[in-house]
Amino acid sequence: MPPPPEALSYTLQPLATLSPPSNSRTWQSAPHPNLPLVGTACSDRTVRVYSLTSFTLLHTITGGHKRSVRSVSWKPGVKGQSVLATGSFDASAGIWRRDERGLEEQDYTRRRIGGDGDEGEEEEDDDYQFSCILDGHESEIKSLSWSPSGQYLATCSRDKSVWIWEELEDDNFETIAVLQEHDGDVKCVAWHPEEDLLASASYDDTVRLYREDADDWVQVALLDGHKMTVWWVEFEGSWMTRKDFRAHRDGLTEEQTRHVELSERSGPRLATCSDDCTVRIWHREPKEGTGRASTNTGIPSIIRSMAVDEDWVQEVVLPQRHERAIYSVSWSQKTGMIVSAGSDGKILVYKERWKTQTPNGASVGDEDTRMVENSQLTEWVVVAELFSAHDVFEINHVCWAARSDKGRRSEDEEVILSTGDDGEVKVWVLNELNIGELKGK
Secondary structure, eight states, rough: OOOOOOOOOOOEEEEEEEEOSSSSSSEEEEEEESSSSSEEEETTTTTEEETTTTTTEEEOSSSSSSSSSEEEETTTTTTSEEEEEEETTTOOOEEEEEOOOOOOOOGGSOOSOOOTGGGGOOOGGGGEEEEEOOOOOOOEEEEEEOTTTTTTEEEETTTTTTEEEEEETEEEEEEEEEEOOSSOEEEEEOSSSSOOOEEEETTTSSSEEEEEEEEEEEEEEEEEESSSSEEEEEEOOOGGGHHHHHGGGGGGGGHHHHEEEEEEEEHHHHHEEEESSSSEEEEOOOOOOOOOOOOOOOOOOGSSSSGOOOEEEEHHHHHHOOOOOEEEEOTTTTTTOOEEEETTEEEEEEEEEETTTOTTTOOHEEEEEEEHHTOOOOOOOOEEEOOOTTTTSEEEEEEEEOOOOOOOOOOTTTTEEEEEEHHHHHEEEEEEEHHHHHHHO
């Protein structure tokens, strides 16, 4: 029999439910890159923008789509303006803009609509303005994502394609790539945080990565470890944020130091989740020289520029505690923790640690250190588990967001947002248990 799971070292406590909730299924919630706001995609053809300071509804964006809004993404790096992209089951993407200049903090704490949630009472001159529509997909758009620079917008669809759009100027977008490598419905797209490298996940059980080569976007890697539909893909943040592995380099063993240096060369890793009930982490193998071809692109080398091929390998499968499909996974940019959620209504939080640590964080002896020197030097453990987070409803999306309410305990504190079939977006606080509480479990 497998060993019993370790005692959990954190708890997930409810902080708030964004109010008022949607009366229909909610698909995804995207925190604003620098304001205390979150946009939620709803099946009633709207996007709801809530305050993360007061947890109340500020805006209801309507009129742009004819069917459910499936995905939302905020454009990064825009000064004085919020730019939101929306992807819909009507096969189109919409671009929305709102002037944020001159607004005071109170503008993100008070509700702008009537108490009954009637969107007709919004102040039109202060609302999000529809800018343009992006057409081209033949079927439902499942996901969209801005590149970190804001230069590109990626969309993916049930039509098995991934499109890359470039914004030449306000409201003027050009299609620069239509990628058709997948054999099934494409569920998710995500950009690398430091490079113009795009990942996509699909019903065909694979993840594919693309970058530009000689003025053309091409597939550079194929990840085929999952056994069923891959629902979500997300890159780790910049490696500079992994404080636990960088802050005390003087105390690391020689093998651990080499591990850190290799990770820095590899760059941010990739997390994926699937119908096969697993969360997997992948990393890029750094090239020892230039021009080395990858073995896992799935494309004949005779028609490729080998200089752009990349080797991505599976690093680890996280502890398997989900019982049904995992729809979403999110990587904290502050702590490096991962959160996952899906069809079984659970929320799980995972933490990476050196294998030379005991469950309470103490170092083990030199002999034990030597035992792991030639194997994977870190391991992931489940540190928090929450059942029935949305009662009997499935959780469609989960993500980390900066905490902005008055109860915030530090500038770096984060909350977890879960978005469900019940129309609710719930806010959770991750609390670390003290030693006494751990001993009592």
